[in-house]
Amino acid sequence: MLAYIVRRLLILPFILIGVTFLVFFMMQFLDPVQRLAAYIKSPEELKNLSSEDIERLIKRYGLDRPLWVQYLEWVKKIVHLDLGWSEVAHQPVKDAILSRFPATLELALFAVFPVIWVGIWLGVISAVHRDRLLDQVIRVFAIIGWSLPSFVFGIFILFILYGVLGLFPPGRLSLWAQAVVSSQEFKSYTGLLVIDGILNGRFDVALDALRHLVGPIITLSYLWWAFILRITRSSMLEALNKEYITTARAKGVPERLVIHRHAKRNALIPVVTVAGMMVLGLLGGVVITETIFDYPGIGRLAATASQQLDYPLILGITLFYGFLLVVGNLIVDVLYAIIDPRVRLE
Amino acid sequence: MSRLLEVLGLKTYFFMEAGIGKAVDGISFYIDEGEVFGLVGESGCGKSVTALSIMRLIPPPGRIVEGKVIFEGEDLLKKTSEEMRDIRGKKISMIFQEPMVALNPVYTIGFQIAEAIIVHYPDVSWDEAWERAVKMLERVGIPNPRRRAEEYPYQMSGGMRQRAMIAMAMINNPRLLIADEPTTALDVTIQAQILELMDELKREFKTSILFITHDLGVIAEVSDRVGVMYGGKIVEMGDVFSIFDEPLHPYTYGLLSSLPKLNEEGKNRLYAIPGVVPDLLAFPEGCRFRDRCSCAFLKCEDDPPMIEVKEGHWVSCWRYAEDV
Ligand SMILES: Nc1ncnc2c1ncn2[C@@H]1O[C@H](COP(=O)(O)OP(=O)(O)O)[C@@H](O)[C@H]1O
Numbered sequence: 006m007l008a009y010i011v012r013r014l015l016i017l018p019f020i021l022i023g024v025t026f027l028v029f030f031m032m033q034f035l036d037p038v039q040r041l042a043a044y045i046k047s048p049e050e051l052k053n054l055s056s057e058d059i060e061r062l063i064k065r066y067g068l069d070r071p072l073w074v075q076y077l078e079w080v081k082k083i084v085h086l087d088l089g090w091s092e093v094a095h096q097p098v099k100d101a102i103l104s105r106f107p108a109t110l111e112l113a114l115f116a117v118f119p120v121i122w123v124g125i126w127l128g129v130i131s132a133v134h135r136d137r138l139l140d141q142v143i144r145v146f147a148i149i150g151w152s153l154p155s156f157v158f159g160i161f162i163l164f165i166l167y168g169v170l171g172l173f174p175p176g177r178l179s180l181w182a183q184a185v186v187s188s189q190e191f192k193s194y195t196g197l198l199v200i201d202g203i204l205n206g207r208f209d210v211a212l213d214a215l216r217h218l219v220g221p222i223i224t225l226s227y228l229w230w231a232f233i234l235r236i237t238r239s240s241m242l243e244a245l246n247k248e249y250i251t252t253a254r255a256k257g258v259p260e261r262l263v264i265h266r267h268a269k270r271n272a273l274i275p276v277v278t279v280a281g282m283m284v285l286g287l288l289g290g291v292v293i294t295e296t297i298f299d300y301p302g303i304g305r306l307a308a309t310a311s312q313q314l315d316y317p318l319i320l321g322i323t324l325f326y327g328f329l330l331v332v333g334n335l336i337v338d339v340l341y342a343i344i345d346p347r348v349r350l351e
Numbered sequence: 352m353s354r355l356l357e358v359l360g361l362k363t364y365f366f367m368e369a370g371i372g373k374a375v376d377g378i379s380f381y382i383d384e385g386e387v388f389g390l391v392g393e394s395g396c397g398k399s400v401t402a403l404s405i406m407r408l409i410p411p412p413g414r415i416v417e418g419k420v421i422f423e424g425e426d427l428l429k430k431t432s433e434e435m436r437d438i439r440g441k442k443i444s445m446i447f448q449e450p451m452v453a454l455n456p457v458y459t460i461g462f463q464i465a466e467a468i469i470v471h472y473p474d475v476s477w478d479e480a481w482e483r484a485v486k487m488l489e490r491v492g493i494p495n496p497r498r499r500a501e502e503y504p505y506q507m508s509g510g511m512r513q514r515a516m517i518a519m520a521m522i523n524n525p526r527l528l529i530a531d532e533p534t535t536a537l538d539v540t541i542q543a544q545i546l547e548l549m550d551e552l553k554r555e556f557k558t559s560i561l562f563i564t565h566d567l568g569v570i571a572e573v574s575d576r577v578g579v580m581y582g583g584k585i586v587e588m589g590d591v592f593s594i595f596d597e598p599l600h601p602y603t604y605g606l607l608s609s610l611p612k613l614n615e616e617g618k619n620r621l622y623a624i625p626g627v628v629p630d631l632l633a634f635p636e637g638c639r640f641r642d643r644c645s646c647a648f649l650k651c652e653d654d655p656p657m658i659e660v661k662e663g664h665w666v667s668c669w670r671y672a673e674d675v
């Protein structure tokens with residue numbers, strides 16, 4: 006197991022180099038002036054830019070030099086997390102990403118566990134009760150979740166939770182809580198407000214952050230658990246048809262264990278892939294849900310950056326997302342290996 | 352010898368949209384203690400369904416519609432599902448054709464054998480069950496059993512897997528072992544080793560065996576008595592010598608005459624019986640073998656009765672009915 010993880014970690018740098026290659030390649034579609042945008046460090050610099058300055062900067066950053074030199078220079082920069090200045094966010098790209106990502110991470114963390122747990126649980130029930138009433142009911146719910154556009158469902162949830170009940174407002178924090186969090190005494194340990202709130206002993210802040218999370222979580226969960234459920238159900242049905250299930254029954258294994266020990270373990274293998282995709286999708290930001298609930302996540306940042314052609318920010322987020330994908334895939338692979346010995350000992 | 356298992360008029364049908372598939376249609380046979388009963392017939396004739404019916408593991412849309420399965424004097428078809436679960440793997444166990452797919456790929460061999468103990472004897476600790484699993488692996492001739500127990504099915508060869516499967520089936524010392532084509536997927540030398548192992552274990556554990564195969568050569572080697580199946584029915588039944596020396600049913604006759612001399616080379620025989628086994632829903636009325644039988648006559652449009660031609664030698668064919 007350890008050897009497997011080490012082996013996977015050893016190829017990690019190569020994959021990362023591949024990712025930077027890819028992003029760099031995409032950058033070549035921009036002209037030097039557009040690319041130069043990624044080197045501007047502050048708004049002042051931007052304001053006082055004359056066309057000679059631009060020429061000078063192009064020379065200075067070597068944007069007219071051979072490609073491989075440019076690539077090495079650029080990699081050197083990103084290794085130091087120097088990703089340029091973002092016009093849209095009015096701060097360096099690094100800070101823009103790092104300030105939004107915790108919000109996205111917090112939302113993803115709270116959404117992922119209910120989604121996966123409920124999705125697998127209902128998927129197994131659905132498969133075991135195949136074509137009977139319980140299965141039909143679960144599937145109808147799943148199909149609705151599956152086919153409902155998130156902007157419709159999200160607005161509906163916002164309307165119920167906030168409009169009707171007035172309990173769960175949009176945004177990330179209430180104004181008073183925002184003031185607390187921005188104050189000197191409030192230490193930011195993780196950037197996740199619920200956890201920071203608890204660590205600072207400000208349970209009221211934690212609760213406030215949690216209240217703001219409810220709407221997006223429900224929206225994301227409902228859309229995603231249908232996805233997990235479908236995969237679980239079909240792979241569970243497949244597993245239940247396998248001969249080793251007959252073997253298990255033939256040796257007197259109780260039905261509960263036949264399902265949860267013998268079939269489920271095998272059925273989870275494809276679920277891991279889908280769950281991994283889902284987590285990565287959530288971490289990359291969920292533009293529509295974030296927009297509806299006015300939640301300051303990375304998805305909205307990326308959307309704004311694209312709309313306003315903020316190249317440094319787009320490139321920064323692309324790199325960041327590439328990095329996430331690589332790490333995420335590594336985790337998925339390790340999970341595979343835990344579940345399926347054939348992968349581990351390959 | 353006392354009677355261990357008696358199957359009486361067992362009918363197992365599959366209720367499908369296209370019609371009712373009478374996979375097993377009124378078969379009767381018995382197995383005495385310490386005996387090997389061979390069930391032989393072409394693929395699709397209902398051997399596996401018979402085995403799964405005894406275990407009460409018929410999947411929907413299949414259902415046992417009639418009959419009795421008397422085991423140790425009690426009808427298994429009347430047991431509750433929990434009683435039945437406790438019988439499976441403890442008093443009756445089963446091995447299958449393809450141990451690669453019959454073993455769970457994500458659990459170790461040792462775990463799967465130990466589990467067979469734990470589910471019947473919850474008081475036994477996992478450590479002890481594991482020890483017993485290792486001992487059993489050793490007994491079935493797996494070298495390095497302690498290390499092998501930690502391995503997964505895909506790490507073993509076909510022969511080793513089948514040995515592991517046998518270890519799993521024998522771990523609780525069952526009274527009856529149902530072996531459904533246990534050697535079909537193996538090559539000839541391994542096949543011989545597995546048969547020998549089963550023979551040893553049968554003597555050592557005094558287990559009766561229901562041995563299922565489509566291979567007459569194997570049947571001749573292992574069985575005390577034989578049932579020949581065709582189209583969901585047993586068409587002929589008797590001790591192994593009667594069946595091989597004086598086959599009565601035209602189907603048995605066909606099977607045997609298409610068999611090269613048993614101790615000669617060339618196991619790839621082709622059955623010389625004309626025609627093919629029809630689809631389950633397309634068997635003729637009356638004798639199911641009628642459209643392939645060269646002796647068929649008018650009477651054969653009715654169901655032929657089971658006739659005891661000689662003591663212990665039964666045949667279901669109108670040719671042996673006295674009043675015809
Ligand atoms: N799950 C099932 N659904 C429908 N028909 C089945 C099913 N299992 C077996 N049958 C039918 O029952 C008949 C006997 O099958 P089986 O007992 O597996 O034959 P074999 O003698 O080769 O073991 C076949 O015609 C098969 O089509």
Ligand code: SF4
Nearest residue numbers: 638641644651668669
């Ligand atoms: S009953 Fe008739 S058709 Fe059937 S095997 Fe006998 S002779 Fe042939």
Ligand SMILES: [Mg+2]
Nearest residue numbers: 398399531532
């Ligand atoms: Mg079969």
